Amino acid sequence: MAAAPDNGMLRPPGPPPLGAILVRRGLLTEEQLNAALAESHRTGEPTGEVIVRLGFASAATVAQALATQHGGPLKTEFGYAVGFGGAAPVGPVGPPPVSVPAQEERPTASAPASAVRATPPVEPAPVPAPPPPAAPPAQPDPALLKWQQHAQQLAAERDAALRNVAATEARVAELERALAELRESAAADDGHLAAATARVAELESAASRDAELDAKLAAAREETARVRMEKVALEAAHESMSSHTATLEERLKEASAQIAHLEAERADVLKVAKALGEERRHHDHADDPAHLLFVPGNEGYRLVEQDGPPPAPGTTVELPEDDGTAVRLLVTKVGSSPLPGTRLACAYLVAAA
Numbered sequence: 001m002a003a004a005p006d007n008g009m010l011r012p013p014g015p016p017p018l019g020a021i022l023v024r025r026g027l028l029t030e031e032q033l034n035a036a037l038a039e040s041h042r043t044g045e046p047t048g049e050v051i052v053r054l055g056f057a058s059a060a061t062v063a064q065a066l067a068t069q070h071g072g073p074l075k076t077e078f079g080y081a082v083g084f085g086g087a088a089p090v091g092p093v094g095p096p097p098v099s100v101p102a103q104e105e106r107p108t109a110s111a112p113a114s115a116v117r118a119t120p121p122v123e124p125a126p127v128p129a130p131p132p133p134a135a136p137p138a139q140p141d142p143a144l145l146k147w148q149q150h151a152q153q154l155a156a157e158r159d160a161a162l163r164n165v166a167a168t169e170a171r172v173a174e175l176e177r178a179l180a181e182l183r184e185s186a187a188a189d190d191g192h193l194a195a196a197t198a199r200v201a202e203l204e205s206a207a208s209r210d211a212e213l214d215a216k217l218a219a220a221r222e223e224t225a226r227v228r229m230e231k232v233a234l235e236a237a238h239e240s241m242s243s244h245t246a247t248l249e250e251r252l253k254e255a256s257a258q259i260a261h262l263e264a265e266r267a268d269v270l271k272v273a274k275a276l277g278e279e280r281r282h283h284d285h286a287d288d289p290a291h292l293l294f295v296p297g298n299e300g301y302r303l304v305e306q307d308g309p310p311p312a313p314g315t316t317v318e319l320p321e322d323d324g325t326a327v328r329l330l331v332t333k334v335g336s337s338p339l340p341g342t343r344l345a346c347a348y349l350v351a352a353a
Helices: 018-024 032-041 046-053 059-070 100-105 114-118 142-281
Strands: 075-077 080-081 290-297 300-309 316-320 326-336 346-349
Touching: 018 032, 018 046, 018 059, 032 046, 046 059, 059 080, 059 142, 142 300, 290 316, 290 326
Parallel strands: 290 346
Antiparallel strands: 075 080, 290 300, 316 326, 326 346
């Protein structure tokens, strides 16, 4: 524990400063104290360190003075000390800087600090002086007692503050560990959240694909139902067509039989017509009582029967129409009638130019 600079600032009531204790016990002169205070003010060092550095007093002496100022045993950077105790002896101190006689009278500064722990420092031998008059027994200094109580209170407060600081540091360390764990947990949760988000996106994509597949499946099912219905209809139509085909085949057979019969009849008619034609080829139509006109039209041809012999080929014939007009036709040839069984001559006509 270093001694605070003795710069005359306000202090709590108690023992005098370190320099005053040394001066009062005859271990330091006023000149040495003033020089140490000036050096402490210039460098900012504690007064005790300046006194030891300038050689005005030993480290053990300053430690004892600090223990006395503290009011009890004290461990300082100068060693462990218990204080001077008792009345302050008054003795002469060498002038500054420390003279050889004064150095011989004070304990050497090179004494190890461990020696102070077992025994109090050796006080400088007082210079022989005439015996002082008898004095009453020394009474405890009220200011020293008050300062000791104040120092003990400060020490208790310091110890409590140190305990609070230790507890606070432990709590801070615990909170930092908890914060690190929370950060690790948050990082893990972020990873889990990212994985869950990716999984949700994947599931949504799969659901979208499933919806498309469901729509396609529904359309396929509808198409299958339609095809089945068409198939049933086609099968029914096929059955109907088969039945109709069988009916048509029967009719075709009947028609074929009729055609064969008609072909036979036609052949007979052609034979008869041929015979009649051969007969009529040499027949003169001038005496025919009637004839047929083969008149062509938009809807086919028509046969018109007229009295008298047929017109000669190359002549022009006028025939009345239903609307009251007449049409001129040219006779191309005169032959037999196209109607079977008819012996009338037929004049075949075309439209005249």
